[in-house]
Amino acid sequence: MDLTAQRVTLTGGDGAGAEAKPRLADRIDAWLPKIVLAPTFVCALVFIYGYILWTAVLSVTPSRMLPKYEFAGLVQYEALFANERWWLALKNLALFGGTFVLVCLAVGLLLAILLDQKIRGEGFIRSIYLYPMALSFIVTGTAWRWILNPELGIERLLHDWGFENARFDWLIDPEMSIYTVVVAAVWQSSGFVMALFLAGLRGIDDSIIKAAQVDGASMPTIYRRIIIPSLRPVFFSSFMILTHIAVKSFDLVMALTNGGPGFASDVPATFMYSFAFTRNQIGLGAASAMMMLMIVVAVIVPFMYSELRRPRHG
Amino acid sequence: MKIHTGIVRSCLIAAFGAGLTVATGAQAAELEVLHWWTAGGEAKSAAELKKILESKGHKWKDFAVAGGGGENAMTVLKSRVVSGNPPAAAQIKGPSIGEWGAEGVLSNLDAVAKAGGWDGLLPPVVAKVMKHDGHYVAVPVNVHRVNWMWVNPEVFKKAGAEIPKTWDEFPVAAEKIQKAGFVPVAHGGQPWQDFTVFESIALGVGGTDFYRKALVELDQATLKGPAMEKVFTTFASVRKYVDKDSSNRVWNQATGMIINGKAAMQFMGDWAKGEFSSAGKVPGKDYVCVAAPGSAEAFTFNIDSLVMFEQSSGDVRKGQQDLANAVMSPAFQEVFNLNKGSIPARMNMNLDKFDDCAKLSARDFEAASKRGTLVPSIAHQMAVSAATAGAMQDVVTQFFNSPSMKPKDAVEKLARAALTK
Numbered sequence: 001m002d003l004t005a006q007r008v009t010l011t012g013g014d015g016a017g018a019e020a021k022p023r024l025a026d027r028i029d030a031w032l033p034k035i036v037l038a039p040t041f042v043c044a045l046v047f048i049y050g051y052i053l054w055t056a057v058l059s060v061t062p063s064r065m066l067p068k069y070e071f072a073g074l075v076q077y078e079a080l081f082a083n084e085r086w087w088l089a090l091k092n093l094a095l096f097g098g099t100f101v102l103v104c105l106a107v108g109l110l111l112a113i114l115l116d117q118k119i120r121g122e123g124f125i126r127s128i129y130l131y132p133m134a135l136s137f138i139v140t141g142t143a144w145r146w147i148l149n150p151e152l153g154i155e156r157l158l159h160d161w162g163f164e165n166a167r168f169d170w171l172i173d174p175e176m177s178i179y180t181v182v183v184a185a186v187w188q189s190s191g192f193v194m195a196l197f198l199a200g201l202r203g204i205d206d207s208i209i210k211a212a213q214v215d216g217a218s219m220p221t222i223y224r225r226i227i228i229p230s231l232r233p234v235f236f237s238s239f240m241i242l243t244h245i246a247v248k249s250f251d252l253v254m255a256l257t258n259g260g261p262g263f264a265s266d267v268p269a270t271f272m273y274s275f276a277f278t279r280n281q282i283g284l285g286a287a288s289a290m291m292m293l294m295i296v297v298a299v300i301v302p303f304m305y306s307e308l309r310r311p312r313h314g
Numbered sequence: 315m316k317i318h319t320g321i322v323r324s325c326l327i328a329a330f331g332a333g334l335t336v337a338t339g340a341q342a343a344e345l346e347v348l349h350w351w352t353a354g355g356e357a358k359s360a361a362e363l364k365k366i367l368e369s370k371g372h373k374w375k376d377f378a379v380a381g382g383g384g385e386n387a388m389t390v391l392k393s394r395v396v397s398g399n400p401p402a403a404a405q406i407k408g409p410s411i412g413e414w415g416a417e418g419v420l421s422n423l424d425a426v427a428k429a430g431g432w433d434g435l436l437p438p439v440v441a442k443v444m445k446h447d448g449h450y451v452a453v454p455v456n457v458h459r460v461n462w463m464w465v466n467p468e469v470f471k472k473a474g475a476e477i478p479k480t481w482d483e484f485p486v487a488a489e490k491i492q493k494a495g496f497v498p499v500a501h502g503g504q505p506w507q508d509f510t511v512f513e514s515i516a517l518g519v520g521g522t523d524f525y526r527k528a529l530v531e532l533d534q535a536t537l538k539g540p541a542m543e544k545v546f547t548t549f550a551s552v553r554k555y556v557d558k559d560s561s562n563r564v565w566n567q568a569t570g571m572i573i574n575g576k577a578a579m580q581f582m583g584d585w586a587k588g589e590f591s592s593a594g595k596v597p598g599k600d601y602v603c604v605a606a607p608g609s610a611e612a613f614t615f616n617i618d619s620l621v622m623f624e625q626s627s628g629d630v631r632k633g634q635q636d637l638a639n640a641v642m643s644p645a646f647q648e649v650f651n652l653n654k655g656s657i658p659a660r661m662n663m664n665l666d667k668f669d670d671c672a673k674l675s676a677r678d679f680e681a682a683s684k685r686g687t688l689v690p691s692i693a694h695q696m697a698v699s700a701a702t703a704g705a706m707q708d709v710v711t712q713f714f715n716s717p718s719m720k721p722k723d724a725v726e727k728l729a730r731a732a733l734t735k
Contacts, residue, residue: 064701065413066392084727085708151559172503172561174715261503261561262715263708278385279704280413 052293058286065280076287085263086288089271092178093295096267097246099182100189104242105235107186108193113223115194116201126198129191137188141255144184145171174264177257181249181265184256189245193238200234201227236307240300247296268292343633344373347620348394348404350387352380359650366640372633377401395419400623402630403637406452407619408443408696414621415446421624421631423450426638435642435660437683443696444619451621453638454659456651458616459675460583460691461514461609464569464590465602469496469578480608481518481548488555491578498555500577502563505711509693511552511581512710516545518608522687525612529692532702537729546713546721553714572601581606583616583694587655587671603671605678613682616694617659705731 062072080086111129115122132140147153148171158166170176204227212222250269257265259274268288276285345367351360364374379387384405394400395417406414414420427433427450433441436454444452465477473494475487488498501507517525520541527536536542557577560568569589571577580586590601597603605612620641622634640646647658652667657676661683665673682688690696692703709731713724 065410066396066417145562149559149561151557169558172558258504258562260505260711260715262505262508262711264712264715274704277389278700280410280700 055286055289058282059290061283063283063286065282067282072283076283077291079284080287080291083284085266086268086271088263089266089268092265093247093267096178096181096185096249097243099179100185100246101239101242103182103186104190104193105238107190108238109197109228109231111190111194112197112201115198126195130195131191132188133192135188137185137249137252138255140184140188141252144180144187145256148180148183171257172261174261177261177265181253181256181267185245185249185252188252189242193242196234196238197231200231204230233307236303239303243299244296247292247299268295343402343627343629344375345403345630345633345637346375346377346401347637348377348379348387348391348401349620350379350384350405352378356654359653362649362653363637363640363646366643366646367633367637370636370640372636395623400625402625402634403620403622405618406621407617408690408694409699410695411443411452411619411621412446413699415451419624420446420451421622421634423453423622423635423638426450426635430639430642432642435662437661437679437688439683439688439690440615440617440659443617443690452619453622453641454617454619455641455647456618456654456656457659457675457679458583458585458618458656458694459679460510460614460616460694461517461606461612462582462584462586463514463604463606464572464580464582464586465604466572466575466578466600467602468600469494469575472496473578475578477602477604478607479610481515484548484607485551488578492555496575497557497571497577498579499552500568500571500580501552501556501560502565502568503556503561503715504564505707506693507565507568507582508711508714509707510583510691512545512549512714513614513691513693514581514606514609515548515552516542517612517614517689518606519545519548522612522689525614525689529706530690530697532698532732534729534732537732538725542725542728543721546724549710549714550717550721553717583691584655584657584671584675587669591655597669597671603674610678611682611685612687612689613678614689614691615679616691616696618656702732702734705734 057069058067059076060072060074061068061070062075115126115129119125148168150156150169150172155166155168158168170180208226209222212226217225248269249267250273253259253265253267253270259266259270269292272285272288272292275281275288347363349360351357360376360378364376367374379390387405391401391404391406400419411420432444432450436444440454440457441450444450444454467477469491470477470487473487473491473496475490475494476483478484478487491498501511513525513529516529520528524536524541527533528539528542565582565586566589568577568580569582569586572580573590573593573595584603587597587603590597595601604610620637622638625631625634642660644658644660644663647660647663648667651658651672655672657665657668657672657679661680663676665676668676679688692698693707695703697703698706706728709724709727712727713719713721
């Protein structure tokens with residue numbers, strides 16, 4: 001906009017005869033971004049906010065197989081919170097989300113710091129760690145299902161090596177199966193977090209570190225007091241990305257455990273799918289989808305607020 | 315809502331192209347049939363139906379949506395109906411027929427049924443499933459029996475065990491098989507498979523009356539009674555005869571274990587027969603089909619059916635009637651079921667071309683119908699609504715997967731789940 005304003009004053013100085021033409025161009029200039037952005041904007045409005053609204057409406061109706069537009073109050077939410085399976089899904093989300101985000105941040109940061117030691121073949125190693133990101137969660141889930149399968153994968157391997165009593169049957173243990181999802185998800189995502197941190201590390205001014213070294217600070221202290229705190233924005237964006245991967249995780253669970261054994265590794269997304277689409281309880285499914293939205297909002301909004309409110313410093 | 319419907323409709327038009335404009339002018343009706351008969355034998359069966367219809371001068375428009383035991387197809391169907399553009403016919407079964415009927419979108423088949431004498435051809439229990447509010451709205455294509463036990467006789471012989479006829483004999487045989495180094499029960503740890511085994515045990519331990527009261531009528535007293543606790547105790551005892559690797563195994567892999575002699579028994583409906591046939595196995599010799607222990611007199615059915623949707627075009631309505639007639643014709647019922655492993659839904663048919671398992675199934679079907687021991691399968695969405703069946707399945711599969719859970723607690727939970735509306 002500043003540019004356009006400038007040009008208007010310039011042409012104004014040139015004389016009256018040239019005024020008509022640039023004005024049209026100016027108008028196009030002013031409108032072009034809006035026109036170009038309009039389809040995206042409309043799509044976002046309809047397909048994101050429109051459908052959120054529609055889901056919200058459905059969640060207060062008695063809809064079962066097909067949408068039915070009668071107001072039913074909060075019965076679906078009552079049914080949802082009386083449902084044991086929903087509570088298990090929430091518990092699993094907390095366990096999965098918590099461990100996944102923490103482990104991913106820790107592993108990602110560690111890998112980034114190690115890679116940042118000006119080692120040989122860094123580009124090659126970086127690609128290796130980043131590569132799982134290129135796979136879809138379905139592929140990751142299927143591969144890990146085989147790796148973790150007691151009679152095909154790691155446990156079998158240990159037995160074949162002579163460790164007859166080795167046990168690694170998380171996949172079929174209802175108490176532990178949710179952690180297999182963590183293992184696979186960390187494997188897939190930590191390389192990406194590493195890349196983010198690496199970019200952050202490269203952005204830190206060398207002179208600060210040199211100054212600290214001159215002052216006699218040891219390397220661990222420099223990391224603890226200077227480097228890691230200055231990675232704060234990276235922590236913030238990684239956290240945002242990982243949290244929403246955790247909340248919406250669906251394909252990985254489907255491929256890896258299929259919610260099983262039983263429904264022991266159910267998460268809200270798989271819960272929503274099975275109730276809305278296979279059990280003809282669209283209203284209940286919509287209510288659970290709204291609760292998922294609330295979870296994302298509850299986690300991210302305060303975090304975003306506190307981050308964006310902080311004064312920016314160079 | 316208007317906007318949304320518009321969008322859905324335009325998307326669908328884009329996706330399905332000109333195919334949506336059903337039956338133009340005086341031409342023969344184009345019948346769009348939604349189904350998920352896409353695999354091997356099933357696809358062959360569907361092609362047969364297409365041939366019969368085309369011989370009557372109609373055009374068959376295939377609308378096959380593969381995958382997920384029909385889940386995907388149902389999702390597509392819902393969007394089509396919501397957008398006011400249902401296909402002529404769709405593969406829908408069990409209490410879902412009633413749920414669609416309640417939406418008021420199904421067309422009445424009473425005239426065809428009367429002309430074809432369906433009341434005399436179908437057992438009353440089956441006819442009831444095909445009706446909504448006393449009117450025929452669906453036509454059955456086949457009958458699957460669910461309470462089968464598939465047996466590898468070779469394994470039994472090697473282990474020196476007898477094929478169990480009751481659930482009391484079951485642990486004796488299973489114990490011997492396990493000692494001989496085989497897997498007694500081939501099972502896949504998926505919720506619907508757990509529920510299938512549970513249902514056969516309920517039938518075998520409690521009998522038909524118990525089954526009907528508890529799992530069809532959802533009688534709270536029966537659900538909470540001592541018989542149900544015994545069912546859960548028996549169910550828990552099956553757990554130790556299943557191998558560790560069963561988690562998430564699909565049913566036909568489990569059938570494969572019977573075929574290659576790794577395991578002795580599998581509780582599964584007669585769609586399993588297709589796996590044996592395609593492996594070149596002969597019933598009675600390489601494998602044996604017997605009723606699940608204690609349920610020889612009873613028959614749990616799982617019936618596929620085609621439902622017709624209300625249409626505005628007269629040509630299409632005529633086509634729907636021809637389709638219904640074709641489905642009920644002995645010729646179609648024979649070809650379709652030979653390919654699919656099930657038995658014809660209409661009684662008194664010539665079964666010369668069928669194998670021994672199918673003949674046994676048909677004989678038991680008619681006998682059970684006369685005896686009043688023909689009951690719908692709850693694990694296969696024939697007995698109660700999807701929501702209730704789902705909630706009960708949750709309890710059953712949770713119990714099977716948590717060895718620490720007491721049968722008594724499971725009984726309580728199941729009774730509570732049965733109240734799900």
